[in-house]
Amino acid sequence: MADPTLAKQLALVIDLNVCVGCHACVTSCKEWNTAGAAGPMTDQQPYGPSPSGTFFNRVQTYEAGHFPDTETIHFPKSCLHCEDPPCVPVCPTGASYKRKEDGIVLVDYDKCIGCKYCAWACPYGARELDEQRQVMTKCTLCVDRIYSTTLPQADRQPACVKACPTGARLFGDVHDPESEVSRAIAERGGYALMPEWQTGPANQYLPRRRTEAAGE
């Protein structure tokens, strides 16, 4: 069950209305994390015909509606840091855990045996096994940035949030009703992915808005 006692739950809120699908969050995530505490995020054949590699964040693209009333929706996708993460209790070693202090779901790479059971237990496919290191990896919400004591204050937020040129990624505490993320969810109709499985995703998405023509 979700632990309602968590005083704080850090999360991302993704604004699908303004995401332009530039993948800056993808590359910035990889750049920070491959060199940071969660790295390296290895690649296989990065310059070959079929490059593959570990990423904590991906941007997909969907099309909705019927021509001519179609819209293109760019859809960033990373670990949702569920309030009741199904990946955590199945881990046989305790390598996967959810932090009590801020709700971030993390993997202890030194304990992970690479059994992949947590990835099977995640309905969102948010976890990726690093093929070279053979341990499970995932979004850390840049835990090594947000609590950094050496980075300038303005940089103490996830790399993807810093990189987004349109401000489509908001970061904060969704348990604090006064936070920017909580207000955005309340005012903009923020929603969770696959609510049918009751995982309580902390990350939420803001839907597209109809933009009226100027002057109307």
Next chain:
Amino acid sequence: MRPAWSVILFTTLAGAGQGLVVTMALAAFTGALPAGPLRGAAHGVALVLLMAGLVASTFHLGRPARGWRAAAMWRTSWLSREVIVLPAFVAVVAAGWLWPSPALALLALALALVLWWCTAMIYACLRFIQEWAHGLTIANFIALGLASGALLAAVLAFLSGEARFARTLAPWALMLVVAAWALKSATFARNASLRPKSTLASATGIRSSRVAQISMGFTGGSFNTREFFHGATQSVLVHLRWVVHGVAFAGPAALLIAVAQGGPLGWLPLAFAIQYAGLLAERWLFFAQARHPQNLYYQVVS
């Protein structure tokens, strides 16, 4: 899901070993077990199967040297519970081999059941893999293990010259094969009638009369496109279902009927070989039939 050969081998080998131990224990309790080398041979074969399964399962791990850590989270993880019960079961079977006693036989029987339960719950507890999240998953693991173990016991009885005991076991093995067949057929029927609870609409939250993926965000594949897709066509899955019906169940059942009617006992090893091949196909299909909701996010390569 992509079927993992390490897990297919582990669950089929260990399952047969568990079924063999249960059969020998029940035969000992009922007094049907003949004195002689059969008891020792069966324990030895069961241990070899269990150890082979254990070795196969370590090939599933990215970091096998850290495998010992998997016993840590038994409070929440069925995988952890399996990792604890398996060596305990092996130890009890080994002890029962060296020092035969009804108490050890009973304990081995109980641990065999617990081990099946743990193995099956690893899959059945994943609520969003609808093909697995059902009591039939547990029933299937137990029934298939018992059927292969009982048939293997009959084979070993024949090979150790216990023809009468082999003939006693054959009808029991037949009944278990038929029961497992019925359960597997029920599972196939249930799988065919399942409607996925997750849709592209619930996976993306995009409210529209039509939502289609244009790009999954990369071209060269990822862990997500490798681990959760079996890569076989629908027609392979359909045909394999008939292979399972024929090779795992109908073939061994026909040979067991022939043996029960007085046919040559030499057909028992053949029946077991056919059955084991069928169980490999059954277990492959068990994984391939499981549709993981994450696959909704990976429908278009570009």
